[in-house]
Amino acid sequence: MKKAMVVEDNKDNLKLISYALQRSGYEVIAAATGEEGLELALRERPCFIIMDINLPGIDGLETTRRIRSSERDRKLPIIAMTSFAMAGDRERIIAAGVDAYFEKPIDPLTIMEKIHEILRGRTDENSDS
Ligand code: MN
Numbered sequence: 001m002k003k004a005m006v007v008e009d010n011k012d013n014l015k016l017i018s019y020a021l022q023r024s025g026y027e028v029i030a031a032a033t034g035e036e037g038l039e040l041a042l043r044e045r046p047c048f049i050i051m052d053i054n055l056p057g058i059d060g061l062e063t064t065r066r067i068r069s070s071e072r073d074r075k076l077p078i079i080a081m082t083s084f085a086m087a088g089d090r091e092r093i094i095a096a097g098v099d100a101y102f103e104k105p106i107d108p109l110t111i112m113e114k115i116h117e118i119l120r121g122r123t124d125e126n127s128d129s
Contacts, residue, residue: 001027005046007037007063008081009055013106017050020111034063041067041076048077048119051098061096068097077122079115081106 004026008014031037053060080101100118
């Protein structure tokens with residue numbers, strides 16, 4: 001079974017996303033902190049990560065940077081979730097190494113569509129190069 005990882009400290013959101021992922025056939029690896037997410041990402045080798053930005057301890061952007069600095073995880077798709085949309089954040093989020101992001105609240109009916117769209121986009125990019 002393909003593994004997807006979710007880094008999210010909000011239990012309700014985690015449940016919602018996990019349910020959507022499981023329904024689509026993914027095994028879900030969950031982490032509630034960036035530190036835990038970093039460790040699990042390197043150990044469990046998920047095929048993509050859904051990353052909350054606001055986390056206790058190191059935030060989702062710093063977690064992404066640390067995952068990216070690990071050589072073998074450079075191509076791992078990381079999709080961020082953000083609840084704030086302030087000016088300049090887009091650049092800051094993308095600069096951290098995130099591939100794409102969506103804003104909360106999460107809509108369980110469309111979330112998988114969005115995720116698959118992003119993952120397809122990445123596959124196309126990779127096959128071009
Ligand atoms: Mn959070």
